[in-house]
Amino acid sequence: MKKILVCFVAALMLFSGIVWASKSTSSSKVAVLKEIGIGEIVIQDESGAITAMKAPQIIEKLIEEEKSYVVVYEQRRWGRPVVQSIEPVNLEEGSQNANSSLLHSPTGEPTEAMFNVDMQIPDRIEAGQPFEVEGSLVNLSDRDWEISHGAAMFTYSVFNDNGEPVPREDRIIAVNDIGLGTTLQPNKKYRYDGEGHVSVKLYELTIKNPGSYRIVGQAEFRIVDDNKSYELVIKSDPQDIVVE
Incomplete structure (x- = not known):
């Protein structure tokens, strides 16, 4: 009986390990195709990061190097990402057509291009004085999405005029391990500020020295759709500010 129990536990652990290793998430990004290889691209x-992905050989004749594409891919815990679909971003036909190709995934899956982070920043900012940034996640697509997130969904980074990050004064930030969810409808905004589940106000910033700076907002959340999980990280456009 003991031997049977040991075998059962070992089999259960092996099965759990296989499930853990095979878990995958789907995501997407707008990128320039740098190289086409045999079975890979x-x-x-946009951040300059280079990524090699597995791709069906059939797409080799349908894509061109140094062109921009919306790449939808699957990422497993182990191994390289696998391309699920790739669609050109045709900027020559005008911004309306380009935006349309970004907002409608060919596979119906959520992509980063379907969302935006909007920031509201005070017009006047004084050195050494705290100010608040109001960040919102905007659904640019034409359908509802069920999103879930943690208490630190929105974070903000400050950069000086040399592009160097300006660190927060808070050395330690405690975040309660909670899960929250909402339905984000088309063309609607969602805002969450931590509501007491974060030890500091992540939306409250202080810049010690006068000068020119840039602020970038970021939202991290998850979408579960059609039994697939998508981890999305959306960054805002950099917003220039002047600290007096």
Whole structure:
């Protein structure tokens, strides 16, 4: 009986390990196609990061190097990402057509291009004085999405005029491990400020020295759709500010 129990536990652990290793998430990004290989492509996203992905050989004749594409891919815990679909971003036909290709995923899956982070920042900011940034997640797509997130969904980064990050004065930030959810409808905004579940106000910033700076907001959340999980990180456009 003891031997049977040990075998059962070992089999259960092996099965759990296989499930854990095979878990995958789908995501997307707008990127420039840098290289087309046999069964793979190499892309460079807007941040400059280079990524090699597995891709069906059939797409080799349908894509071109140094062109921009919306790449939808699956990422497993182990191994390289696998391309699920790739669609050109045709800026020559005008911004309306370009935006349309970004907001409608060919696979019906959520993509980063379907969302935006909007920030409201005070017009006047004084050195050494705290100010608040109001960040919102905007659904740019034409459908509802069920999103879930943690208490620190929105974070904000400050950069000086040399592009160097300006660190927060808070050395330690405690965040309660909670899960929250909402339905985000088309063209609607969602805002969450932590509501006492974060030890500091992440939306409250203080810049010690006068000068020119940039602020970038970021939202992290998850969408579960059609039994698939999508981890999305959306960054705002940099917003210039002047600290007096």
